[in-house]
Amino acid sequence: MSPSQSDTAFVEFIRVQKSYDGENLVVKDLNLSMPKGEFLTMLGPSGSGKTTCLMMLAGFETATHGEIMLDGQPINNIPPHKRGIGMVFQNYALFPHMTVAENLSFPLEVRKMGKSEREEKVVRALDMVQMGAFGGRRPAQLSGGQQQRIALARALVFEPELVLMDEPLGALDKQLREHMQFEITGIAHNLGITVVYVTHDQTEALTMSDRVAVFDDGRIQQLAPPDELYEQPQNSFVAQFIGENNTLEGVVQSIENGVASVKLDDGEIIDANPVNVSKPGERTKVSIRPERVEFNKARLQEGAHTLKAEVLEFIYMGDVFRTRLRVAGNDNFVVKTRNAPDAVRLKPGEHIEIGWLPKDCRALDA
Amino acid sequence: MSDTAASGPVMSADGVPLKRSLNRALRAQKIRALALIAPLLLFVLITFIAPIADMLFRSVENQIVRETLPETVQRLGDWDADSGEPPSEAVFTALYADIFLAAERKLHTRLGSRLNYEETGASSLFRKTGRRVDRFDTDIYTDQITDLDPAWEAGATWAALFEAREARSALPFTARSWERWTDFVINEEEDDPLEEDVPDFLYTALYSELADGAGAGLDPRVDQVIDALPGFETVSVREQFLDADEDWGGADIWRTIQTYSPAYTSGYFLNAVDMEKGTDGPQFRPENEQIYLTLFKRTMFMSMVITFSCILLGYPVAWILANLPARTANLLMILVLLPFWTSLLVRTSAWKVMLQQQGVINDTLVWLGLVDDGSRLVMINNQFGTIVAMTHILLPFMILPLYSVMQTIPPTYLRAAKSLGATNWTAFWRVYFPQSVPGIGAGSILVFILSIGYYITPEIVGGTTGTFISNRIAYHISSSLNWGLAAALGTILLAVVLVLYWLYDQIVGIDNVKLGG
Numbered sequence: 048m049s050p051s052q053s054d055t056a057f058v059e060f061i062r063v064q065k066s067y068d069g070e071n072l073v074v075k076d077l078n079l080s081m082p083k084g085e086f087l088t089m090l091g092p093s094g095s096g097k098t099t100c101l102m103m104l105a106g107f108e109t110a111t112h113g114e115i116m117l118d119g120q121p122i123n124n125i126p127p128h129k130r131g132i133g134m135v136f137q138n139y140a141l142f143p144h145m146t147v148a149e150n151l152s153f154p155l156e157v158r159k160m161g162k163s164e165r166e167e168k169v170v171r172a173l174d175m176v177q178m179g180a181f182g183g184r185r186p187a188q189l190s191g192g193q194q195q196r197i198a199l200a201r202a203l204v205f206e207p208e209l210v211l212m213d214e215p216l217g218a219l220d221k222q223l224r225e226h227m228q229f230e231i232t233g234i235a236h237n238l239g240i241t242v243v244y245v246t247h248d249q250t251e252a253l254t255m256s257d258r259v260a261v262f263d264d265g266r267i268q269q270l271a272p273p274d275e276l277y278e279q280p281q282n283s284f285v286a287q288f289i290g291e292n293n294t295l296e297g298v299v300q301s302i303e304n305g306v307a308s309v310k311l312d313d314g315e316i317i318d319a320n321p322v323n324v325s326k327p328g329e330r331t332k333v334s335i336r337p338e339r340v341e342f343n344k345a346r347l348q349e350g351a352h353t354l355k356a357e358v359l360e361f362i363y364m365g366d367v368f369r370t371r372l373r374v375a376g377n378d379n380f381v382v383k384t385r386n387a388p389d390a391v392r393l394k395p396g397e398h399i400e401i402g403w404l405p406k407d408c409r410a411l412d413a
Numbered sequence: 414m415s416d417t418a419a420s421g422p423v424m425s426a427d428g429v430p431l432k433r434s435l436n437r438a439l440r441a442q443k444i445r446a447l448a449l450i451a452p453l454l455l456f457v458l459i460t461f462i463a464p465i466a467d468m469l470f471r472s473v474e475n476q477i478v479r480e481t482l483p484e485t486v487q488r489l490g491d492w493d494a495d496s497g498e499p500p501s502e503a504v505f506t507a508l509y510a511d512i513f514l515a516a517e518r519k520l521h522t523r524l525g526s527r528l529n530y531e532e533t534g535a536s537s538l539f540r541k542t543g544r545r546v547d548r549f550d551t552d553i554y555t556d557q558i559t560d561l562d563p564a565w566e567a568g569a570t571w572a573a574l575f576e577a578r579e580a581r582s583a584l585p586f587t588a589r590s591w592e593r594w595t596d597f598v599i600n601e602e603e604d605d606p607l608e609e610d611v612p613d614f615l616y617t618a619l620y621s622e623l624a625d626g627a628g629a630g631l632d633p634r635v636d637q638v639i640d641a642l643p644g645f646e647t648v649s650v651r652e653q654f655l656d657a658d659e660d661w662g663g664a665d666i667w668r669t670i671q672t673y674s675p676a677y678t679s680g681y682f683l684n685a686v687d688m689e690k691g692t693d694g695p696q697f698r699p700e701n702e703q704i705y706l707t708l709f710k711r712t713m714f715m716s717m718v719i720t721f722s723c724i725l726l727g728y729p730v731a732w733i734l735a736n737l738p739a740r741t742a743n744l745l746m747i748l749v750l751l752p753f754w755t756s757l758l759v760r761t762s763a764w765k766v767m768l769q770q771q772g773v774i775n776d777t778l779v780w781l782g783l784v785d786d787g788s789r790l791v792m793i794n795n796q797f798g799t800i801v802a803m804t805h806i807l808l809p810f811m812i813l814p815l816y817s818v819m820q821t822i823p824p825t826y827l828r829a830a831k832s833l834g835a836t837n838w839t840a841f842w843r844v845y846f847p848q849s850v851p852g853i854g855a856g857s858i859l860v861f862i863l864s865i866g867y868y869i870t871p872e873i874v875g876g877t878t879g880t881f882i883s884n885r886i887a888y889h890i891s892s893s894l895n896w897g898l899a900a901a902l903g904t905i906l907l908a909v910v911l912v913l914y915w916l917y918d919q920i921v922g923i924d925n926v927k928l929g930g
């Protein structure tokens with residue numbers, strides 16, 4: 048499974064652009080390639096063009112530029128109903144005048160499938176989402192979670208190889224959501240289908256996906272597996288958007304042996320991993336995850352740079368402690384420590400020194 | 414748990430049963446709600462419910478015969494209409510009294526018009542008779558009775574006679590006639606009956622009753638007349654009527670009077686469905702006199718055609734409107750509503766200009782060479798004209814509900830259907846259309862009910878073949894003044910609409926009708 052090789056690609060966006068009004072590009076130069084069987088999530092803030100991409104793939108919007116390929120074929124000129132792509136809509140779009148079974152049977156009917164075969168597939172699809180007993184109900188007689196399952200079953204019943212889901216869990220409460228996340232990934236892996244999943248919930252994206260495409264401003268900012276995305280954000284947007292993050296601003300002074308030394312705006316100097324900076328004099332945002340900050344000197348590498356910090360707030364969160372510090376003029380510098388037996392509970396007003404491993408401290412674009 | 418026993422009523426904090434304090438709290442709300450709707454309720458009651466009730470009542474009401482000819486109706490009760498003979502002298506005597514009083518009060522022509530609906534010629538018969546009735550030769554009874562005792566000339570004598578209950582029960586017909594006459598003089602002439610000349614018909618009535626052997630021993634003066642009876646010169650009241658108009662000698666007018674003597678009649682309704690009361694029960698009128706059933710059928714048929722045309726023309730428009738961005742849709746909506754801002758008469762007349770033989774459309778067709786100048790199309794003053802003009806006028810009533818229903822159908826349904834493999838047509842037909850049916854239902858009910866009772870447009874552009882039942886109703890209200898028939902036609906129309914509504918409810922379901930979100 049090597050996503051970069053385009054000859055194994057199942058879904059491919061090649062230099063795709065999209066504009067609705069002829070003035071603004073909603074999608075700018077999108078390149079994306081997915082192998083068969085991958086679960087890819089498009090994650091990004093509202094209005095970043097995720098739904099637009101999905102709609103172009105499904106055929107409801109046309110790309111203003113570029114090519115979209117499905118299984119090696121360009122599909123720009125294939126109408127939606129011939130693409131054979133399953134789709135789960137945000138508001139489920141279950142047909143209100145049909146029963147659940149009729150809803151599921153609809154895609155099979157339009158494919159002119161025989162009655163007995165249809166019934167068999169409907170039953171199987173309903174059983175798959177554990178809704179076997181609800182075939183006779185109308186969508187309005189189902190709860191949100193149940194409707195969601197039916198929408199999923201309907202998108203899968205005609206056995207598409209590619210399924211698109213646009214924020215399918217957006218309307219559910221947290222608990223149900225987590226449960227459904229688990230079920231959807233389970234079903235997707237069991238059936239071996241390729242899934243493009245849209246969400247703006249990063250936890251959902253991280254827990255469900257093989258790879259996540261982080262969208263902003265019509266571009267993919269980073270396309271990577273969840274761990275890589277979290278631990279090695281490629282730019283400051285991704286760093287900010289995924290998980291919690293501390294940012295310190297400064298100027299690169301030198302880059303030597305893969306270590307950049309950054310002079311922060313209040314004059315202190317720290318070491319950082321140069322990800323997005325190439326030469327001295329560049330402005331940079333240095334990003335450190337809260338759980339990678341260390342204030343136990345003993346655990347720090349020898350010769351590591353340390354910074355002075357003042358404790359502003361201590362929050363007990365059960366499994367972790369969340370401590371807010373003032374560091375280099377930044378009042379929102381957060382440190383997370385595991386609630387281990389030997390963990391130190393800092394008190395507001397205390398003055399401490401903090402540090403980190405240079406590789407955890409990423410110098411990104413400003 | 415709480416101190417209220419599980420079995421007893423729940424008490425509120427002050428010990429009053431909860432139900433009662435709840436009711437008290439709700440009563441104020443109810444009164445306020447009632448006060449708010451009261452003005453409209455009154456308005457509707459006075460301007461809508463009451464007229465409808467009145468119309469329903471008028472369609473069966475038939476007091477006029479029994480009120481104008483009370484004595485005749487009573488005596489005609491056991492006349493056998495099938496005999497083909499006119500009734501007995503006694504009935505004619507009663508008719509004499511009735512018509513005399515009616516003519517005095519100028520009511521006979523009204524009765525004539527009423528009976529004319531059922532029997533042609535009744536109107537002129539009553540008018541003629543009314544003119545002749547005070548010149549009947551019955552004054553010989555007056556002369557003979559007053560010759561016996563001049564006191565009979567004085568109203569006071571009659572008044573004194575009928576003071577006594579025995580006299581009233583012995584000579585009921587005369588007594589009642591006297592009473593009706595005095596009532597008339599007092600109430601309508603505003604005179605003193607005792608100072609008026611006693612009219613001839615009362616002497617005739619007295620004679621007829623005495624001649625039947627009634628009234629002996631009541632009063633010396635009456636006895637005196639009874640004693641003199643065998644020598645009386647007589648005159649046949651029947652002959653007098655036949656002199657006035659021969660029709661009184663036939664059975665037809667009598668049968669009509671007898672048939673329509675009850676206070677309530679199904680006659681108007683029978684009329685309204687082209688039937689009449691024949692010798693043995695209701696029967697259809699001769700083919701050439703049937704108009705209403707044809708009109709009803711035509712009204713139904715054309716209303717359906719109009720409704721259907723409205724659906725055909727309105728559906729695509731509503732679809733476009735519902736799928737456009739709100740701003741454009743609103744602009745176009747104004748165009749749809751534009752007809753509402755133009756007078757109905759102007760619009761209908763415009764169609765007349767457009768469709769007439771020398772009109773715009775014909776001119777264009779001739780100019781294009783599609784139609785020969787000599788054979789210009791007849792598109793106005795017929796059904797076609799009515800259908801075209803009314804479809805145009807009623808179209809907004811179809812588009813508006815369709816639009817507001819379609820607006821509530823999210824476009825994602827169509828997308829979902831297509832993503833499931835449906836072609837554009839299948840997606841529309843299987844997914845979109847069923848959801849727009851409530852709009853079609855609402856629009857159709859509106860358009861159909863409006864068109865079924867439409868009046869102005871068919872009147873102007875309908876000619877003879879394109880008129881509706883409502884035009885006939887209007888004719889009976891304003892020209893022929895046969896309000897009873899108009900009411901019966903209206904009632905049938907109302908019933909038809911209600912039946913159709915019920916059918917619609919059975920087939921489509923009325924909760925499947927939406928005027929909007």
Ligand SMILES: Nc1ncnc2c1ncn2[C@@H]1O[C@H](COP(=O)(O)OP(=O)(O)OP(=O)(O)O)[C@@H](O)[C@H]1O
Nearest residue numbers: 067068073091092093094095096097098099100247
């Ligand atoms: N039909 C349309 N016409 C014009 N502009 C549109 C249309 N649909 C979307 N847009 C614009 O395109 C941009 C991207 O929209 P899109 O729906 O793809 O965002 P999204 O990433 O799905 O956001 P969300 O998370 O809120 O669903 C937005 O700025 C939006 O205003």
Ligand SMILES: [Mg+2]
Nearest residue numbers: 097098099213
């Ligand atoms: Mg979206």
